[in-house]
Amino acid sequence: MSSPSLTLAAWAGSWLSGHASPDDVIDALHEWAPMHLVSASDAAAASATGLPERGAADGAALLLTLVRRIDTAGGAGVHLVLPAPGDVRALPAGTAFAAAALAAGEGVVVGAPGTPGVGLVPTVEGPDVLRWTVFAIPSVPEPAVDGGLGAAEFAIREAVRDAASALSGIPTVGTDGRRTDPRALIAEEVAELAWHRYPASLPPRAVRVLDTADQVAAILTVAGRGGGMRAGSASGAASREGALQPLWTAVRDARVGAVAAALRAEHHR
Template identity: 60%
Template sequence: MSSPSATLTVWAGSWLAGDSAPDDVIDALHQWAPMHIVGASDAATAQSTGLDWPGVQDGAGPLLLRIVRQGTAPAGAEVRLVLPAPGDVRGLPAGTGFARAALDAGEGVIVGETGHPGTGLVPVIEGPDVLRWTVFPIATVPPAADYTGLGEAEYAMREAIRGAADALLRLSSVQTGRADGDPRRRIAEALDDRAHHRYPDTIPTRALRILDSADQVATILAVAEDDSPTEAPSASSAAASEELLRPLWAAVRSARVAAVSACAGSAHRA
């Protein structure tokens, strides 16, 4: 699993469909941190969601499930993953506190029905073993972003694996003085760490393949960035590196959202 927001979206969707128990969702979230806390972004949101104000509450798993259940009560409501990045804010409600927080975090979850008030959830690392979820109001849930379908996403990931390998070769061609060895070993270790995050048994096979491929591409790209020269690059080389990696990261985000959306489905399947 690539992020806490993806974990919540996939497992909450499975729970709402009746395929997973609440404890399954909570156990999956705890793979990210032993302690989760939750707080509202403002007093009005705290009142509408039953959270304390001011401050935060422990036991975020049951609280998050309650918020998800409340937000998906209307017909047509859903739990939706967003993975924004600078220059790519697809799916965010413009000009909101949730949009700003999700962009800073690079992830978030939208709960609600398109065109109606909803709720946004953004996780942020609070400490070595603590993940904090902030609950935001969304005045009007925007339409889902126009991401690729599963077939196109799977093809894009096959192409991206080759592109990421090429980027790793090109960006690590300059000696950086790293003392921690072969990038292939670091890629394998990172992928092994991600393998500890479980998916529901009912996840579509194609979606699982896409998510695994996206994890592989993202890990290669992260190592490529880490292996790029430590000395300050020229403006032209920095721009070339950005031009090389940006479309690959965008493909990873699109593939992940497409696959997670297929896993989560409509919250009203239950």
């Protein structure tokens, strides 16, 4: 799992579809932090959810209650969003949720498109605390990526193929001027992502797409890291940046598309 939002979307959707228990969802969330706080962003969010207008409620179980109350479609109304600067698809324009999700790079939207719903954005408040801020959304937008698992798998493979030659052609050296082998760093990144479990009900193809996206994300993280590694020249740095941007978009699309398709499959199973 690459983010708390992906964990919540995948596990809550599986639970609402009848394929996981509430304890399974809570255990998965606790792998990110032992304490989860839930707070309303403003009076409108408090009114829509029943949360206190001030302060925060404690417990991951409260997240499940909130999601179940808003999503009456058995998991079909849970949507992962992974926005980035220049890519704000599936965010309700001009809302506080959109601004918060963009700043965090992640969020979960709950509700049927075209109807009022809520958005949840996680923020780390310490090594043991994850806060979920809940926002009221006047009208849930259509999902940004909705082409199914085949489209998600094709997109991530195409992006990797198109950028592979550009990335491999850029000399990478350490800050001490010597060439370095990034394979160990990539393996560390992959291991960190693999620490978080997927629901057993996720289709194998969805897991394969998510694993591929994690592999690509690990490579991109290492390739773009400033400390310890750098491109061998200014032109190399520019070339690498140009190659990384569409790959990061493909990673986000693959993750969002795989989760959306998996939840649809679970809902109709």
